Amino acid sequence: MSGTPMFDARSRRRIARGLVLPVALLIAWELASRTGLVDPRFLPSLESIVRTGWTETVSGALLGHLGASLARNLTGFAIGTLLGIAVGSLLGLSRAADRLLGPTFHAAKQIAVLAWIPIISIWFGFAETAKIVFIAIAAFVPVVLNAQEGVQSASAQLVEVAHALRFSRRQLLRRVLLPAALPSILTGVHLALIYSWLATVGAEYFMTVGPGIGGLIIAGRERFQMDLVMLGVVILGLIGFTLNHAASRLEARLLRWRDG
Amino acid sequence: MSVTGLSLAASRGVVSGSLDRLRSFALALIVPLLIVVLWTLGSARGWLPEQILPPPPYVWQNLQELLANGELGRHALISASRVLAGFLVGASLGLILGIAMGLSEAVEDYVKPLFTAIAQVPTLGWIPLLMLFLGIGEALKIVIIAKAAFIPMVVNTAAGIRGIPPGYTEVARAFRFTRLQLLRRLVLPAAVPPIFTGIRYSLTKAWTALVAVELLASAEGLGYLLVWGRQMFWLDTMIVAMIIIGIIGYGMDKILSIIEARLQGWRIEAR
Numbered sequence: 246m247s248g249t250p251m252f253d254a255r256s257r258r259r260i261a262r263g264l265v266l267p268v269a270l271l272i273a274w275e276l277a278s279r280t281g282l283v284d285p286r287f288l289p290s291l292e293s294i295v296r297t298g299w300t301e302t303v304s305g306a307l308l309g310h311l312g313a314s315l316a317r318n319l320t321g322f323a324i325g326t327l328l329g330i331a332v333g334s335l336l337g338l339s340r341a342a343d344r345l346l347g348p349t350f351h352a353a354k355q356i357a358v359l360a361w362i363p364i365i366s367i368w369f370g371f372a373e374t375a376k377i378v379f380i381a382i383a384a385f386v387p388v389v390l391n392a393q394e395g396v397q398s399a400s401a402q403l404v405e406v407a408h409a410l411r412f413s414r415r416q417l418l419r420r421v422l423l424p425a426a427l428p429s430i431l432t433g434v435h436l437a438l439i440y441s442w443l444a445t446v447g448a449e450y451f452m453t454v455g456p457g458i459g460g461l462i463i464a465g466r467e468r469f470q471m472d473l474v475m476l477g478v479v480i481l482g483l484i485g486f487t488l489n490h491a492a493s494r495l496e497a498r499l500l501r502w503r504d505g
Numbered sequence: 506m507s508v509t510g511l512s513l514a515a516s517r518g519v520v521s522g523s524l525d526r527l528r529s530f531a532l533a534l535i536v537p538l539l540i541v542v543l544w545t546l547g548s549a550r551g552w553l554p555e556q557i558l559p560p561p562p563y564v565w566q567n568l569q570e571l572l573a574n575g576e577l578g579r580h581a582l583i584s585a586s587r588v589l590a591g592f593l594v595g596a597s598l599g600l601i602l603g604i605a606m607g608l609s610e611a612v613e614d615y616v617k618p619l620f621t622a623i624a625q626v627p628t629l630g631w632i633p634l635l636m637l638f639l640g641i642g643e644a645l646k647i648v649i650i651a652k653a654a655f656i657p658m659v660v661n662t663a664a665g666i667r668g669i670p671p672g673y674t675e676v677a678r679a680f681r682f683t684r685l686q687l688l689r690r691l692v693l694p695a696a697v698p699p700i701f702t703g704i705r706y707s708l709t710k711a712w713t714a715l716v717a718v719e720l721l722a723s724a725e726g727l728g729y730l731l732v733w734g735r736q737m738f739w740l741d742t743m744i745v746a747m748i749i750i751g752i753i754g755y756g757m758d759k760i761l762s763i764i765e766a767r768l769q770g771w772r773i774e775a776r
Contacts, residue, residue: 262611263618270619287638341532348533349540355758356751357716360728363735364743368557446629451720459629466633478634482626 289472294479297472311480313456314445317373321380322441326434329385333392333433337426338418343393350389358383358444362451373455376448383444387436395429396422428500435492442485458484559741567741568748577730581749584715584726587643591650592711596704599655603662603703608692613663624656628714632721641722646715653714654707661703665696698768705761712754727753 271291277283278290285293301307336343336350362379369375399422407421423430449459458477465473541561547553548560555563571577602620606613632649639645669692677691719728727750734742 259614262614265615266619267622344529344532345536349536352537352751352755355755356747357713357754359713359716359720360731360747360750362720363731364740364747367735367738367740367743443627443629446627447717450629450633462630462633466636469637471637474634474637478626478630481630482622485627486625 286469287471289475294472294475297470298476301473301476307461307480310456310458310461311484314449314458315484317376317448317457318380318441318445321377321444322384322437324377325381325384325441326388326437328381329388329433329437330392330430332385333389333430334396334418334423334426336389337393337396338422354386358386358440359447362447366452371452375452376445379448380441380444384437384441387440388430388433391429391433391436392426395426395433398429399425431496431499435489435496438488438492439485442488446481556738556740559744564741564744567739568745571742571745577745577749580725580727580730580746581753584719584728585753587646587719587726588650588708588711588715591647591714592654592708594647595651595654595711596658596707598651599658599703599707600662600700602655603659603700604666604692606659606663607666607696608688620659624660628653628710629717632718636722645722646718649718650711650714653710657706657710658703661706662696662700665699665703666692668699669695698765701761701765701768705758705765708757708761709754712757716750 274288275291278285278288298307332346332350336347358379361382365375365379365382369378403421403425404417407417412420445457446459449457450463453460453463458480462474462477462481465471465477544558545561548555548558568577602616606616628649631652632645635645635648639648673691673695674687677687682690715726716728719726720732723729723732727746730746731743731750734740734746
């Protein structure tokens with residue numbers, strides 16, 4: 246990759262313009278906090294947020310929270326995604342299954358996912374299991390929808406060719422249907438990654454036992470430690486951004502054969 | 506499927522379309538019925554304690570009670586008015602910013618990075634932060650819901666305006682449209698369908714945000730009904746609240762998708 250086309254005059258101007266508002270905002274913030282215009286308890290100085298971040302990192306507490314959140318996020322995501330691919334493929338392959346299960350699934354998915362939290366906490370307690378179940382549900386829904394659509398949209402011509410070549414059912418699935426459905430499935434997995442991160446935060450808010458970024462934020466709010474809350478919120482955004490970015494990259498990589 | 510099987514299926518479909526619809530309706534009911542039967546049987550036989558899964562008649566009775574004493578209506582009305590207020594604020598601000606970003610590259614350059622950063626932090630992340638600033642009153646709920654509705658509105662409006670075929674703009678230029686004419690005669694009509702998609706997303710997000718904010722900080726509304734049921738260990742109340750949340754969410758989306766289909770149809774006819 247050569248650096249020149251990325252930094253021509255046009256994009257330089259774009260970057261400069263993009264920085265104006267955030268920098269202005271940060272300066273206004275710092276001034277308001279330093280001059281005491283706004284109560285620093287509400288608007289802690291940037292320095293104190295960075296300092297909190299540093300002490301929390303050095304003490305290892307932040308990494309502990311982060312690790313706990315990511316571990317339960319990925320566990321729930323993996324369970325939800327695998328089940329979602331299985332159920333979605335089944336609904337896409339079998340018309341009978343779609344007619345039997347489809348309507349129930351579509352009705353259940355209308356319930357906003359957070360509304361499941363109270364009942365899940367009664368069924369599974371406040372501990373780790375309940376959180377993972379909830380995260381898995383959040384990841385499950387988009388994967389089912391997209392896997393089903395992907396399998397159903399496999400071109401009829403391809404399926405016909407496979408029949409002409411006398412593919413077995415297994416071969417048909419592995420060689421034709423799943424590759425054809427892959428782009429759609431990956432879209433579902435990508436959505437699942439985003440949803441499961443939201444669900445992780447939600448689960449940690451409402452079932453606060455044990456470490457996690459969500460728990461850190463709630464604790465900060467309860468102790469009225471604005472710097473801790475803001476630190477947590479920034480980390481939330483950063484993790485979401487990183488997961489999203491990683492998923493896009495992976496998707497592009499896995500689908501390279503399509504364009505080549 | 507063999508060729509004869511295909512043609513047989515096709516002819517059958519022509520002959521008995523309504524019978525087919527009836528059959529898929531019946532098939533769709535099997536699983537819910539099975540669940541209710543198992544659920545009833547399970548509660549009757551004591552497989553599951555009542556505190557974990559109350560029998561369906563309890564839930565039904567609870568629904569009727571909550572309807573009769575007006576509690577359910579009151580909570581639903583409060584939730585609906587919060588969503589409406591937050592949605593109106595967020596979506597109209599989003600529409601304005603989206604139009605500005607769609608029309609002017611400079612505005613987009615200035616605003617987009619900050620907008621992306623704000624959009625990156627999920628609604629759930631904003632709630633505790635804003636609780637410290639705004640308290641847990643009505644202002645918090647409206648701001649959170651408005652923020653949730655704002656983001657998809659901006660994204661879809663800007664994309665819709667950017668997606669207007671350049672041919673249209675060229676024609677408008679040939680007719681020497683003024684800026685106002687351009688906006689009223691070309692940009693808004695051409696961008697209506699994508700903007701409407703934005704409205705639909707916004708309302709869905711607003712509804713989800715309502716549930717979140719009512720779960721965390723509220724003394725009224727459907728989300729509160731859930732929390733209250735949780736504290737009292739009233740599972741029947743919780744199940745009723747979940748079903749109502751689902752029905753309202755579904756109803757809103759259904760109405761908007763019908764309007765959306767109409768709008769798309771209008772666009773196809775206009776071509």
